[in-house]
Amino acid sequence: MMALDLSQNKHADVSYEEKERLFEEVKADERWHHVLYGCYECGICVAACPSARFYDFSPRVIAQAVAREDIDLIYTLMSDSIWDCSQCFSCDRCPRQNSPGQIITVMREVAVKNGLQTAKDALQGYGRIIYKIMATGSQVSPDMLQPDAFPDWGTHVYEIAENLEEWRRALPPETLHTTETGWKVDQKTIIELYLIWHMTGVMDLIEGVDEGLFMILVDVMEERLEEAGYDDITFD
Amino acid sequence: MIHLPVVKATDRKFEADPDNAPTEDIREELFQLEKEGELEVIRVPDNYIELPTKYGRMKKIPVEKTWHHKSCGQCGHIPGYSTSIFWLNRQFGLDYYDPTDQTSCTAWNYYASATSNPEAQAAVAIRNFAAADEVGYFPLIHCGTSFGHYKEVRHALVHQHDLRRKVKKIMERLGKKLVIPEEIVHYSEWVLAMKDRIAERQEIDMSNITATVHPACHYHKLIEEDAIYDSEIYGAQRTAIVTGTLQALGINVGDYSTWFDCCGFGFRHILVSRDFSRSFSVQRKIEVMKEEVDPDIVVTHDTGCVTTLDQSQFAGRAHDKKVGLPVMSDSQVAALAMGAHPYKVLQLHWHNTDNKPFLRKLGLDIDKQWAEFQAEVDLIKAGKKEYMTWEDADK
Numbered sequence: 144m145m146a147l148d149l150s151q152n153k154h155a156d157v158s159y160e161e162k163e164r165l166f167e168e169v170k171a172d173e174r175w176h177h178v179l180y181g182c183y184e185c186g187i188c189v190a191a192c193p194s195a196r197f198y199d200f201s202p203r204v205i206a207q208a209v210a211r212e213d214i215d216l217i218y219t220l221m222s223d224s225i226w227d228c229s230q231c232f233s234c235d236r237c238p239r240q241n242s243p244g245q246i247i248t249v250m251r252e253v254a255v256k257n258g259l260q261t262a263k264d265a266l267q268g269y270g271r272i273i274y275k276i277m278a279t280g281s282q283v284s285p286d287m288l289q290p291d292a293f294p295d296w297g298t299h300v301y302e303i304a305e306n307l308e309e310w311r312r313a314l315p316p317e318t319l320h321t322t323e324t325g326w327k328v329d330q331k332t333i334i335e336l337y338l339i340w341h342m343t344g345v346m347d348l349i350e351g352v353d354e355g356l357f358m359i360l361v362d363v364m365e366e367r368l369e370e371a372g373y374d375d376i377t378f379d
Numbered sequence: 380m381i382h383l384p385v386v387k388a389t390d391r392k393f394e395a396d397p398d399n400a401p402t403e404d405i406r407e408e409l410f411q412l413e414k415e416g417e418l419e420v421i422r423v424p425d426n427y428i429e430l431p432t433k434y435g436r437m438k439k440i441p442v443e444k445t446w447h448h449k450s451c452g453q454c455g456h457i458p459g460y461s462t463s464i465f466w467l468n469r470q471f472g473l474d475y476y477d478p479t480d481q482t483s484c485t486a487w488n489y490y491a492s493a494t495s496n497p498e499a500q501a502a503v504a505i506r507n508f509a510a511a512d513e514v515g516y517f518p519l520i521h522c523g524t525s526f527g528h529y530k531e532v533r534h535a536l537v538h539q540h541d542l543r544r545k546v547k548k549i550m551e552r553l554g555k556k557l558v559i560p561e562e563i564v565h566y567s568e569w570v571l572a573m574k575d576r577i578a579e580r581q582e583i584d585m586s587n588i589t590a591t592v593h594p595a596c597h598y599h600k601l602i603e604e605d606a607i608y609d610s611e612i613y614g615a616q617r618t619a620i621v622t623g624t625l626q627a628l629g630i631n632v633g634d635y636s637t638w639f640d641c642c643g644f645g646f647r648h649i650l651v652s653r654d655f656s657r658s659f660s661v662q663r664k665i666e667v668m669k670e671e672v673d674p675d676i677v678v679t680h681d682t683g684c685v686t687t688l689d690q691s692q693f694a695g696r697a698h699d700k701k702v703g704l705p706v707m708s709d710s711q712v713a714a715l716a717m718g719a720h721p722y723k724v725l726q727l728h729w730h731n732t733d734n735k736p737f738l739r740k741l742g743l744d745i746d747k748q749w750a751e752f753q754a755e756v757d758l759i760k761a762g763k764k765e766y767m768t769w770e771d772a773d774k
């Protein structure tokens with residue numbers, strides 16, 4: 144594991160103004176005033192944090208950096224550490240009522256929204272999952288249980304993959320006979336989901352971090368939206 | 380010198396006082412916003428049971444007319460989890476609704492990749508709530524993350540006027556109303572509320588079983604005041620969820636030192652950085668449970684927790700870790716106690732870690748039961764039957 148040396152300004156190539164702009168965006172988030180109240184440096188969040196046990200990562204460092212508005216350090220953390228967080232919110236135990244986990248949620252969102260390289264790197268290999276959730280309304284599906292995707296889950300994954308169709312039919316709830324989605328989802332429901340992605344700017348966000356994925360999603364969505372009578376999906 | 384009476388920790392009884400709760404009662408805010416015409420509140424249906432939350436406020440848990448907000452991971456990878464919830468409802472003859480007009484809450488992806496934003500997340504939530512309201516049922520949330528996330532969404536919508544306005548506009552465009560349930564209810568709260576009725580109908584004695592409980596982070600750490608606590612369980616110092624249910628079934632619940640720790644799911648980690656999930660799950664949860672309690676089973680109440688704790692043990696075997704604990708949901712254990720079929724209803728063949736010793740300890744003839752399930756699958760394979768029905772499952 145590479146140690147994260149926080150004493151150096153690792154991203155001196157990025158201008159201070161740009162780093163400051165990104166931090167201003169973080170601070171402009173509506174949640175900001177409920178996730179940071181200062182920091183005692185007590186380390187309670189670190190003691191509760193699963194990621195701190197396995198990575199060179201600390202929710203205390205995150206809270207300290209943003210509380211002190213250390214612009215260079217914030218950028219360094221945004222370029223690496225934030226993706227180690229498990230988003231478990233064990234750090235909500237903070238006696239100061241901070242939520243380092245939520246601070247990270249906001250920082251991640253800003254990294255994605257600005258198409259930062261860190262977000263692109265973190266999302267590498269994750270595109271098929273984004274495709275699944277955005278295109279089908281279900282995060283994981285039975286047909287994802289393939290031995291090559293989950294080699295560390297053992298031989299039972301082979302058994303599931305081999306019997307998938309019949310085992311799904313051997314489920315009593317009628318909604319669960321699907322293999323490509325977790326459950327049967329209505330066409331109209333999917334259309335409404337697509338409209339939400341378009342109306343809330345999520346499609347633009349995807350375009351910024353993964354253009355290939357964006358093109359595939361547009362292809363899939365456009366056809367179904369047109370069929371449903373939505374030619375114009377602009378929203379103000 | 381001031382002399383204060385010394386009370387030993389074990390003699391102290393913690394009684395939560397709702398009048399002195401450090402947090403607001405979000406329901407009051409909701410009803411106020413409804414009066415102002417900002418939103419509509421979906422009322423808990425008449426048939427409900429009240430359970431106490433962290434600061435002593437009572438939470439209404441609907442018994443029936445529930446709209447089952449299913450979970451991606453449960454339905455996709457451990458489908459006996461949701462099947463057991465439905466089976467329990469059917470056993471009690473309760474009116475429930477299993478919708479197809481439902482999407483994922485999409486929060487797994489949000490916490491994993493941040494490729495979304497608060498408006499989209501709130502709109503997805505309200506679309507699902509509106510779908511429940513339109514058919515006259517009340518949302519019952521199967522996933523722990525959906526539950527935690529929806530509590531956060533409700534909190535944001537109550538406090539952020541701008542977000543409310545944006546989401547309302549989106550809903551108008553979809554031809555829907557901005558509706559928010561009076562209570563955000565997790566299915567495990569329903570199981571806990573039903574524990575005495577489940578125990579009355581118990582067919583399998585479980586008094587020789589020891590379990591360890593893992594509480595889902597997003598259940599009790601997000602909007603912590605809206606989780607069930609009970610002065611009889613852990614002195615109301617920890618959530619009573621799952622533990623209360625198991626104790627009602629006569630199961631001995633063992634305590635262990637890393638109870639508060641997460642399972643290692645990590646949202647993005649379980650999909651693309653599983654080395655972390657495996658290590659954390661095995662070293663901080665399973666091995667500790669094994670060393671300190673050596674239980675027959677681990678019981679939890681969330682999609683990610685069952686998945687991570689169960690699936691991670693396979694790789695642990697290769698490293699001579701102390702693994703080998705079967706993992707199930709409270710809904711599966713409750714259904715099993717009431718005589719549900721381990722393969723037709725609990726669908727335990729989708730789980731990873733060997734659960735046969737546990738089932739045998741309960742006195743079940745699992746070879747015969749596997750053959751019964753296999754016979755159903757053979758009929759489907761031979762084209763003699765399209766699906767296994769609820770009636771087949773109870774044969």
Ligand code: SF4
Pocket residue numbers: 188191192193194195201202227228229230231232233234235243244245247
């Ligand atoms: S949310 Fe992130 S920072 Fe907080 S305890 Fe969990 S892993 Fe650590």
Ligand code: SF4
Pocket residue numbers: 181182183184185186187188189202203206236237238239240241243
């Ligand atoms: S628990 Fe809170 S106050 Fe203590 S170090 Fe962490 S963020 Fe700072």
